[in-house]
Amino acid sequence: MSAAGSDSTQPPSPATLGQLRDSGWESVPVKDEVRRNAVARISADEPLVPGVVFAQTNDVPSLDAAVGPRTGCILLEPIQGEGGIHPLTEEFVAAARALADELGALLLFDEIQTGVGRTGTFFAFEQLGVRPDSVTLAKGLANGLPIGCLLVADGRTGAFEPGDHASTFGGNPVTSAAALAVLDEIGPELLNEVAAKGKTTHDWLEALPGVVEVRGRGLMIGAELDRPAAPVIDACREHGVLVGSAGQKVLRITPPLTIAPPDLEHGLSVLSEVLA
Numbered sequence: 001m002s003a004a005g006s007d008s009t010q011p012p013s014p015a016t017l018g019q020l021r022d023s024g025w026e027s028v029p030v031k032d033e034v035r036r037n038a039v040a041r042i043s044a045d046e047p048l049v050p051g052v053v054f055a056q057t058n059d060v061p062s063l064d065a066a067v068g069p070r071t072g073c074i075l076l077e078p079i080q081g082e083g084g085i086h087p088l089t090e091e092f093v094a095a096a097r098a099l100a101d102e103l104g105a106l107l108l109f110d111e112i113q114t115g116v117g118r119t120g121t122f123f124a125f126e127q128l129g130v131r132p133d134s135v136t137l138a139k140g141l142a143n144g145l146p147i148g149c150l151l152v153a154d155g156r157t158g159a160f161e162p163g164d165h166a167s168t169f170g171g172n173p174v175t176s177a178a179a180l181a182v183l184d185e186i187g188p189e190l191l192n193e194v195a196a197k198g199k200t201t202h203d204w205l206e207a208l209p210g211v212v213e214v215r216g217r218g219l220m221i222g223a224e225l226d227r228p229a230a231p232v233i234d235a236c237r238e239h240g241v242l243v244g245s246a247g248q249k250v251l252r253i254t255p256p257l258t259i260a261p262p263d264l265e266h267g268l269s270v271l272s273e274v275l276a
């Protein structure tokens with residue numbers, strides 16, 4: 001990573017995906033301490049894309065410190081999935097939107113886990129009061145078949161054109177047909193059901209012994225336990241119920257959006273027995 005300069009010959013901050021591509025990522029300016037931490041992390045053991053600087057979740061000052069005049073984009077996961085099901089606050093997301101606008105940078109949302117109805121709205125950002133410039137979707141989009149997509153707001157595409165970022169199996173007819181079928185199914189009725197089943201799950205989990213905190217939205221729920229999650233997950237599996245984890249002590253509850261309420265209650269009953 002190179003340091004940011006105040007040199008007026010430097011290109012302006014990108015305002016479109018094309019400019020972002022052309023300007024490169026290795027000039028993202030950060031304050032020294034944040035930069036040192038990021039460099040240390042990357043060189044320690046993470047083969048990450050260079051030029052990326054991390055801010056602390058829901059910490060506006062750390063986001064402020066991580067951006068500067070050459071920041072190309074701010075990338076957020078509205079509810080951090082693998083990180084332990086941590087929803088971003090409206091305040092943090094609004095600050096990111098304001099900073100991106102101020103810097104002429106793009107605001108990108110990674111909705112690979114949260115998108116396609118998982119949180120009770122088609123996009124999780126709909127519940128956060130902001131509109132990003134670009135969104136990624138994947139996982140649920142083709143109901144289990146591999147697919148990914150990048151949506152870009154009108155006026156933000158710039159020099160980035162279809163075909164610039166090719167993929168060997170991208171746009172294949174079978175997977176695309178599955179995605180179209182999913183999009184046909186996801187409407188207000190299904191989304192309301194996801195929200196209602198999410199509330200049932202949330203309330204149920206909050207009343208269980210050993211559950212310290214319940215986080216998430218819709219059917220993307222994390223239950224933080226007072227004990228390691230792995231033995232709980234093993235015991236649930238022995239009773240025929242599959243539960244995921246997101247970190248050492250967090251159960252990740254992400255049932256199918258179409259799960260029948262009795263099946264959901266059965267799964268929660270098994271979990272209650274295991275935790276009792």
Ligand SMILES: Cc1ncc(COP(=O)(O)O)c(C=O)c1O
Binds near residue numbers: 111112
């Ligand atoms: C939010 C999010 N973004 C991106 C990815 C990357 O997906 P993959 O590398 O499996 O294609 C994942 C995978 O879990 C994810 O949860």
